[in-house]
Amino acid sequence: xxxxxxxxxxxxxxxxxxxxxxxxxxxxxxxxxxxxxxxxxxxxxxxxxxxxxxxxxxxxxxxxxxxxxxxxxxxxxxxxxxxxxxxxxxxxxxxxxxxxxxxxxxxxxxxxxxxxxxxxxxxxxxxxxxxxxxxxxxxxxxxxxxxxxxxxxxxxxxxxxxxxxxxxxxxxx
Numbered sequence: 320x321x322x323x324x325x326x327x328x329x330x331x332x333x334x335x336x337x338x339x340x341x342x343x344x345x346x347x348x349x350x351x352x353x354x355x356x357x358x359x360x361x362x363x364x365x366x367x368x369x370x371x372x373x374x375x376x377x378x379x380x381x382x383x384x385x386x387x388x389x390x391x392x393x394x395x396x397x398x399x400x401x402x403x404x405x406x407x408x409x410x411x412x413x414x415x416x417x418x419x420x421x422x423x424x425x426x427x428x429x430x431x432x433x434x435x436x437x438x439x440x441x442x443x444x445x446x447x448x449x450x451x452x453x454x455x456x457x458x459x460x461x462x463x464x465x466x467x468x469x470x471x472x473x474x475x476x477x478x479x480x481x482x483x484x485x486x487x488x489x490x491x492x
Contacts, residue, residue: 323360324359324360324362324421324422325360325362325419325420325421326359326360326361326362326420326421326422326423326424326446327361327362327363327364327365327413327416327419327420327423327424328355328359328361328363328364328365328423328424328425328426329365329367329409329412329413329423329424329425329426330364330365330366330367330386330426330427331367331405331406331409331426331427331429331432332366332367332368332369332405333368333369333404333405334427334428334429334451335426335427335451335472338428338450338451338452338455338456338472339451339452339472341452341455342452342473342476344476344480344481345480345481346451346472346479346480346481347479347480347481347482348366348380348381348384348386349384350478350479350481351479352364352384352385352386354475354478354479355424359424359446359447360421360422360446361424362420363387363416363419363420364385364386364387365386365387365388365389365409365412366381366386366387366388366389367389367391367405367408367409367412368381368388368389368390368391368405369390369391369392369393369404369405370390370391370392370393371393378390389405389408389409389412391404391405391408406429406431406432409427409432409435410432410434410435413425413435413439417444420444421444421446422439422443422444422445422446423439423444423445423446424446424447424448424449425439425445425447425448425449426448426449426451427448427449427450427451428450428451428452428455428456428457428460429456429457430456430457430458430459430460431457432448432460433457433459433460436448436460436465436468437464437465440464440465440468445468446468447468447469447470448460448465448468448469448470449470449471449472450469450470450471450472451471451472451473452471452472452473453471453473453474454473
């Protein structure tokens with residue numbers, strides 16, 4: 320049954336990817352999109368992601384799954400690591416769309432979003448905060464008033480884990 324809610328999800332992709340990978344598995348974003356729709360009535364799901372040349376296939380795949388990608392230019396540090404912090408873009412988009420959604424689902428464990436979560440909660444616009452790793456997330460999101468809204472991706476590993484492709488599953492090479 321389709322939900323009558325018109326909720327939006329705002330996903331911090333860097334935080335989600337690194338946090339879930341630290342648990343030893345990878346998130347299936349197609350399954351996650353369906354989960355957001357069915358569980359939280361999400362009609363629009365933004366994913367905030369650093370733009371890296373050569374990742375076009377990933378971006379196209381996310382868009383085909385129904386995500387709206389918001390890109391941030393990235394910087395490559397001297398040690399080879401890439402940085403593309405999308406926090407400001409996520410907060411800005413949540414406020415731009417504020418009158419367009421019933422409630423927001425924020426997907427991150429980053430304490431930089433404390434002010435957004437607090438504002439949404441205080442204005443009855445917060446549906447949930449989905450934390451990627453219940454064992455490692457910001458203390459700024461652990462405050463008492465947020466606790467009823469916290470959900471954890473680790474609790475959903477069996478539902479949302481990306482299956483490894485097995486080339487021998489059908490007994491062929």
